[in-house]
C-alpha cells in the first residue's frame with residue numbers, strides 16, 4: 202500500500218510510516234493510492250462470519266504485505282471482542298449500535314485497532330513511544346483504553362480538571378499501568394497548548410512523543426469495516442444500501458466512502474450534521490465556508506466548524522483542499538452530490554427525534570444517533586427513496602445521561618464497562634498550566 206498526502210507536496214510513504222507519523226510533513230492527510238476491490242465472492246463469503254472474522258478478511262486484503270496474517274488476525278480478534286448489534290426500527294431501517302466497546306462510543310473501533318497496529322510495528326523495531334494527548338473528555342478515554350496494557354507505548358492524557366464529567370475523568374484515571382492522567386488547573390485550550398508546545402520542543406525530541414490524533418489513517422481504515430459488516434448481515438449482493446452517519450470531523454463518514462470505493466454497493470451516504478452546516482451548504486452551493494467559532498449543539502461531539510477529514514473527501518472526488526480549508530481544485534461536484542446527501546439537524550429536531558423514537562419503538566437513543574435518524578428522515582421525505590437504510594448510533598445513551606434525562610425523562614442505565622469504573626480507584630497527577638513544570642514532569646516521568 203502506498204499513501205499520498207492530500208497537500209501533494211510530500212513523498213509517498215508505506216502504511217507503517219503513515220501510521221506512526223500521523224500527519225504528512227506538508228501538513229496534508231494521508232490517503233491510500235488505491236484500495237483492493239471487494240468482490241461479490243468476498244461479500245457472499247462473509248455473510249455468516251462474525252465481526253472480527255469480517256474485519257480480518259477485509260483488513261488482510263487492504264493491508265496485504267504490510268503485516269503478517271497471523272499477527273493481523275490476533276490483533277483484529279483482540280481489538281473486536283464486543284458486540285455490534287443491528288436493531289430493527291422498521292422494515293427498511295436498522296440502527297447499528299457502535300456503543301458496546303470499553304468506552305461506549307464508536308471511537309473504540311478505530312482507536313483499538315490503531316493502537317494494536319502501532320504496538321506491532323514498534324515491537325518489531327524495538328521502539329518505545331509516548332502518546333501525549335489533550336482531551337476535553339471522550340477522545341482521551343478512547344485512546345487511553347485502546348493503548349492500555351500495551352508494552353511499547355506509554356500514554357499521557359491531559360484534561361481540564363474542572364471541565365470533564367466524573368464519568369469521563371474516571372475513564373482516564375482508573376486504568377493506571379502504562380496510562381497516566383494529569384488533571385490540569387485550566388481549560389481544554391490550555392491542555393492543547395501545552396501538548397503542542399511539547400511536540401515542537403527540541404529538548405524533548407529524545408522522548409519519542411507521538412499524537413495518535415483523529416486524522417491518522419490508522420483510525421480511518423477500521424471505520425470502513427462496520428459498513429461492510431452491516432451490509433453482509435442485511436443485504437444480498439448486488440442489493441443496495443443507504444447509511445446515515447452522524448458527523449463532526451467526518452472520519453466516520455470517510456470510512457463509508459472507503460468501503461464504497463472498494464465496491465460495497467452503497468447507494469447513498471447520508472452525512473447528518475447538527476447546526477454546524479458547513480458541509481451541506483458546500484454541497485448545495487459549491488462554496489466552502491468554515492464556521493468560526495463552531496456552534497454549541499446538543500450533539501457536542503459533532504460541534505465542528507471545519508471538519509478535519511474534508512480534505513480527504515475532496516481528494517477522493519478529484520479536488521484539492523489545503524489544511525486551512527482553501528479549495529485549490531474543485532472536486533467533481535456532480536458525483537459528490539450523487540453519492541452523498543448531507544442534512545443539517547437543529548437541536549429542537551434532535552430532541553423531538555429522541556422522543557419520537559422512544560414513543561414509537563421504545564428505543565432510547567442519545568443526541569448524536571438522533572441526528573443520524575433525522576438526517577435519514579429528511580432524505581426519505583425529499584426523495585421518496587425507500588431503499589434499506591442503516592443509521593448509526595455512535596455512543597451509548599449513558600455517555601450523555603444529563604441530556605438524555607432532560608429530553609426523555611429516562612435515566613439511561615450504564616453498560617457494564619461504564620459501571621465497572623465507578624468502583625475502581627482513581628490515580629492522577631495535578632499540574633497547573635505552567636509549561637516549564639510540565640516539561641520537567643515529562644523528562645522525569647518518561648526516562
Ligand SMILES: *Cc1c(COP(=O)(O)O)cnc(C)c1O
Nearest residue numbers: 448449450451452453502595596
Ligand atoms: C466523534 C463523535 C462523532 C463524530 O464523528 P466524526 O468521525 O468526527 O464525524 C459522532 N458521535 C459521537 C458520539 C462521537 O464521539
